Amino acid sequence: xxxxxxxxxxxxxxxxxxxxxxxxxxxxxxxxxxxxxxxxxxxxxxxxxxxxxxxxxxxxxxxxxxxxxxxxxxxxxxxxxxxxxxxxxxxxxxxxxxxxxxxxxxxxxxxxxxxxxxxxxxxxxxxxxxxxxxxxxxxxxxxxxxxxxxxxxxxxxxxxxxxxxxxxxxxxxxxxxxxxxxxxxxxxxxxxxxxxxxxxxxxxxxxxxxxxxxxxxxxxxxxxxxxxxxxxxxxxxxxxxxxxxxxxxxxxxxxxxxxxxxxxxxxxxxxxxxxxxxxxxxxxxxxxxxxxxxxxxxxxxxxxxxxxxxxxxxxxxxxxxxxxxxxxxxxxxxxxxxxxxxxxxxxxxxxxxxxxxxxxxxxxxxxxxxxxxxxxxxxxxxxxxxxxxxx
Amino acid sequence: xxxxxxxxxxxxxxxxxxxxxxxxxxxxxxxxxxxxxxxxxxxxxxxxxxxxxxxxxxxxxxxxxxxxxxxxxxxxxxxxxxxxxxxxxxxxxxxxxxxxxxxxxxxxxxxxxxxxxxxxxxxxxxxxxxxxxxxxxxxxxxxxxxxxxxxxxxxxxxxxxxxxxxxxxxxxxxxxxxxxxxxxxxxxxxxxxxxxxxxxxxxxxxxxxxxxxxxxxxxxxxxxxxxxxxxxxxxxxxxxxxxxxxxxxxxxxxxxxxxxxxxxxxxxxxxxxxxxxxxxxxxxxxxxxxxxxxxxxxxxxxxxxxxx
Numbered sequence: 001x002x003x004x005x006x007x008x009x010x011x012x013x014x015x016x017x018x019x020x021x022x023x024x025x026x027x028x029x030x031x032x033x034x035x036x037x038x039x040x041x042x043x044x045x046x047x048x049x050x051x052x053x054x055x056x057x058x059x060x061x062x063x064x065x066x067x068x069x070x071x072x073x074x075x076x077x078x079x080x081x082x083x084x085x086x087x088x089x090x091x092x093x094x095x096x097x098x099x100x101x102x103x104x105x106x107x108x109x110x111x112x113x114x115x116x117x118x119x120x121x122x123x124x125x126x127x128x129x130x131x132x133x134x135x136x137x138x139x140x141x142x143x144x145x146x147x148x149x150x151x152x153x154x155x156x157x158x159x160x161x162x163x164x165x166x167x168x169x170x171x172x173x174x175x176x177x178x179x180x181x182x183x184x185x186x187x188x189x190x191x192x193x194x195x196x197x198x199x200x201x202x203x204x205x206x207x208x209x210x211x212x213x214x215x216x217x218x219x220x221x222x223x224x225x226x227x228x229x230x231x232x233x234x235x236x237x238x239x240x241x242x243x244x245x246x247x248x249x250x251x252x253x254x255x256x257x258x259x260x261x262x263x264x265x266x267x268x269x270x271x272x273x274x275x276x277x278x279x280x281x282x283x284x285x286x287x288x289x290x291x292x293x294x295x296x297x298x299x300x301x302x303x304x305x306x307x308x309x310x311x312x313x314x315x316x317x318x319x320x321x322x323x324x325x326x327x328x329x330x331x332x333x334x335x336x337x338x339x340x341x342x343x344x345x346x347x348x349x350x351x352x353x354x355x356x357x358x359x360x361x362x363x364x365x366x367x368x369x370x371x372x373x374x375x376x377x378x379x380x381x382x383x384x385x386x387x388x389x390x391x
Numbered sequence: 392x393x394x395x396x397x398x399x400x401x402x403x404x405x406x407x408x409x410x411x412x413x414x415x416x417x418x419x420x421x422x423x424x425x426x427x428x429x430x431x432x433x434x435x436x437x438x439x440x441x442x443x444x445x446x447x448x449x450x451x452x453x454x455x456x457x458x459x460x461x462x463x464x465x466x467x468x469x470x471x472x473x474x475x476x477x478x479x480x481x482x483x484x485x486x487x488x489x490x491x492x493x494x495x496x497x498x499x500x501x502x503x504x505x506x507x508x509x510x511x512x513x514x515x516x517x518x519x520x521x522x523x524x525x526x527x528x529x530x531x532x533x534x535x536x537x538x539x540x541x542x543x544x545x546x547x548x549x550x551x552x553x554x555x556x557x558x559x560x561x562x563x564x565x566x567x568x569x570x571x572x573x574x575x576x577x578x579x580x581x582x583x584x585x586x587x588x589x590x591x592x593x594x595x596x597x598x599x600x601x602x603x604x605x606x607x608x609x610x611x612x613x614x615x616x617x618x619x620x621x622x623x624x625x626x627x628x629x630x631x632x633x634x635x636x637x638x639x640x641x642x643x644x645x646x647x648x649x650x651x652x653x654x655x656x657x658x659x660x661x662x663x664x665x666x667x668x669x670x671x672x673x674x675x676x677x678x679x680x681x682x683x684x685x686x687x688x689x690x691x692x693x694x695x696x697x698x699x
Contacts, residue, residue: 053594073598080598086591090613099609100599147599 001065002026003187004033004050004155009059011045011211019045020211023059030185032178034202036192037234042211043191044159050189051157052076063155079148080157083164085140087132087147094119094128097146118150121180138169145177149184156181156188162197174200195235199223207231229283229387230333232380238288238321240380241354242331245284247277254284254379257328257352262304264376273390274381282390283331285380291356291372293322293364305371308354313364322356322364324372330354333387437675444470444672448665470669481645484670487652492677493562494637494648495630498569502626503619505570506577511611513578514585515593525582531575540639543568560643568640569630577622584618585611620688627681631674649674 004027011020020042027033035043048054050061052073061069068076079100087096095102097118098111106114119125122142132140141161148156161177162170178201181188192198198205199219207214207222207230215227219235226232232240246255251268253260261284268274294305308324315321330352356372364370381390442456446465450458459465477483509528513521547564551557558564588611596610612619634650641647647655649670656666 051594051598053597073594074600074602078598080595082591082595084589084591086589086595088592088596088610099596103600103605103609147595151599 001062003029003064004189005060005062006046006050007060007062009046009049009061010057011042011049011054012057018211020049023211023213025206025213025216027187027189028203029187030182031203032181032188032190032201034190034192034198034205035208036195036198036202036205037208037214039193040210041208043193043208045211046208047080047157047159047189047191050155051078051080076155077151077153078155078157079151079153080159081144081148081161083160085132085144085164087140087143089132092129092131093124093135093143093146096132096143097124097150099147100151114150115146118146121149121183122146137165138173141165141173145180149180152184153186156184156186158188158190160192161190163192163194170197177201195237199235205235207234209234225389225391226380227389229285229331229382232285232382232389233333236287238355238357240285240287241291241352242283242285242333242382243326243328243352243354244281244331244384245328246281247274247279249279251275251278254282256284256306257326259306259326259328261306261374261379262376263379267376267379270377271381271391277381277383277390281384283382283384283387285382286374286378288321288355288357290378291354291358291374293356293358293362294371294373304374304376306374307369307371308356310364310366310368310370311353313366315360318360320358320360320362320364322358322370324354324356324370326352326354328352440668440671440675443664444668448663451664470665474666474669474673482647482652484649484652484666484673487647487649487670488673488677490562490646491631491648491650491674494565494569495627498566498573498630499623499627501566501570502573502577503623506574506581506622507612507615507619508607509574509578510581510585511607513582514588515590515606515611525578528575528578532579534575536572536635539568539572540635544639559640562644565636565640568636569633573626573629577626580622580625581615581618584615588614616688620685624678624682624685628678631678 004025006023006025009020009023010018012018023042023046025033025046035046037043045054049056052068052071052075056069060067063076088099091099094112094115098115101111101114102108115128116125119128122145124139124142124146127135127139127143132143135143141164144161148158158177162173165173174197190197190201199222202219204216204218205222206216209230215222215231217225222231222235226235226240229242233242243256247253247263248255248260251263251274253262255261263274291306306326308326310322310324312323313320314323358364358372382388383390439456442459443451445467446456446459447467447469450465474484477485479486479489512518513525544559547557547559551559558567592610592614593606596606601609632650633648634654637648637651638654641651653667653670653674656663656670
């Protein structure tokens with residue numbers, strides 16, 4: 001039995017807003033499950049339902065073999081770190097950390113021992129007598145963590161715990177939170193809107209969109225094999241380049257605006273469903289990091305190269321982000337559905353922006369037509385209507 | 392053409408000089424002296440009353456109170472010892488003091504406690520119609536005390552004929568009246584303070600394992616202390632200084648609160664200023680003690696550092 005298991009969980013509000021649809025997810029023992037998605041996708045609502053702060057409209061929530069739908073937060077034995085930290089301002093750090101233990105009537109000496117132990121793990125030993133107002137942001141964050149871990153809960157919940165820290169501290173605390181979570185080894189649900197946090201911290205990542213679960217997978221799988229256009233566009237930074245395209249009748253090539261890209265047997269073999277799209281429109285995607293620029297001196301190769309007009313170059317030091325346009329319509333995950341209808345009637349072609357992540361030693365000039373090598377095996381294919389990946 | 396540019400250039404340092412003048416602050420000493428004078432002016436009536444109560448009654452109409460320091464000293468505690476010499480006999484000053492406390496302490500504590508509980512439920516409860524109840528409470532704040540006097544007397548009588556205990560003419564009756572009329576403002580004040588407490592804190596405490604009682608006692612009460620302190624002081628002074636309610640509801644009761652006692656003195660003898668000044672001083676002291684003992688809770692920024 002999984003420590004946390006959600007089955008067909010729904011949340012709808014009295015005003016009719018359906019925040020979470022048929023949500024199903026298991027979190028394994030000691031696993032750090034990250035819930036990620038844009039704001040308003042329902043990820044925090046899911047977390048609050050697990051915590052017992054929101055009622056579950058329908059569905060089943062079980063901790064181990066215990067159905068906890070109707071239990072109060074107190075009875076669920078969960079610990080939670082809030083985005084705002086929610087430290088008790090009138091209590092010292094030690095009292096904050098020990099509050100839950102004192103509520104459970106643990107003897108004072110035992111509380112002190114546990115608080116000290118947690119303080120050592122978190123590097124808070126010097127600050128135990130301070131009030132939260134006297135602490136820095138990072139220290140407050142640690143106190144919030146301490147308050148959660150000291151209880152040795154059966155379920156650990158975190159709601160965007162790092163989003164109030166500055167960028168540098170966030171990177172540092174990211175590693176620290178992961179380390180602490182592994183150390184206490186408790187099933188954890190971690191909500192964030194930051195896909196970098198999701199990728200770096202999650203054992204598995206659950207991507208959500210408008211109240212629906214899109215895909216649950218280890219970070220690398222999400223990156224390599226996104227289930228649909230939304231996941232493809234959401235995971236990865238800069239986002240995957242997605243265009244409307246048309247597969248040739250023989251499924252040997254795909255037409256992207258005025259350009260044609262070759263599709264190898266290998267690709268057709270790994271994606272058997274692709275043949276069914278022969279002669280049809282679909283969505284083609286490729287990641288910026290899969291588009292190395294081709295040296296201008298080299299001869300024009302076959303359909304493995306993609307040509308684009310460079311509009312902007314951003315230097316990151318380690319890489320160049322090269323913005324370019326091609327004459328294919330760019331696909332945004334939000335508008336795939338509506339455009340599918342418009343495409344049939346209007347047949348409008350919009351110049352599509354794209355981004356390539358390029359070696360900084362390659363010379364790129366703004367305004368110049370540039371060739372990027374695009375390996376067919378790096379292409380992603382999606383259904384235009386359903387947005388699902390074609391495998 | 393050239394001439395016009397000159398005054399413009401001259402204006403620049405003048406503008407800077409003006410800003411410089413604005414930054415000059417009056418010396419701290421001057422400010423303190425000013426504040427001291429204002430404080431003294433404010434205190435003058437109280438000081439005067441105190442001095443009158445500390446001089447022999449016979450001198451009241453002979454010379455001004457400022458002569459207290461002339462030789463031979465006119466300073467005496469005789470007025471106080473005379474008032475206290477009556478002891479706890481009904482109708483005496485000490486008896487009135489006790490009666491006032493008997494009314495004010497329970498009325499204040501009950502209003503503070505009930506207002507806090509009601510406001511907690513209105514702000515953090517999960518029942519329907521909380522807003523409607525709160526708006527109803529706000530509406531009750533504008534009901535004048537006077538319109539309720541007769542209906543409540545009748546209500547007490549009806550209650551008396553039903554249960555055998557008629558609160559009219561008892562301390563309990565006065566306390567109940569004061570609590571009923573103190574609650575709307577109390578709930579209003581506490582509710583407006585509680586809505587400022589971040590919901591995250593309450594949720595964190597619930598997750599930490601606090602039930603409603605512990606949540607209220609260990610989180611809401613400590614955080615609400617500034618509001619509790621002001622409500623307590625307001626309500627104490629309001630009830631302590633009340634004359635009307637006591638006059639109407641304590642008819643036939645052998646003991647009278649201080650306000651009624653002082654009022655009785657003016658009526659009975661006309662010129663016994665020594666009792667009024669001395670009794671007045673005693674009636675000031677109790678609210679002062681209450682004020683100063685809760686003053687420290689008026690600390691601002693109790694919630695600093697809670698969230699973010």
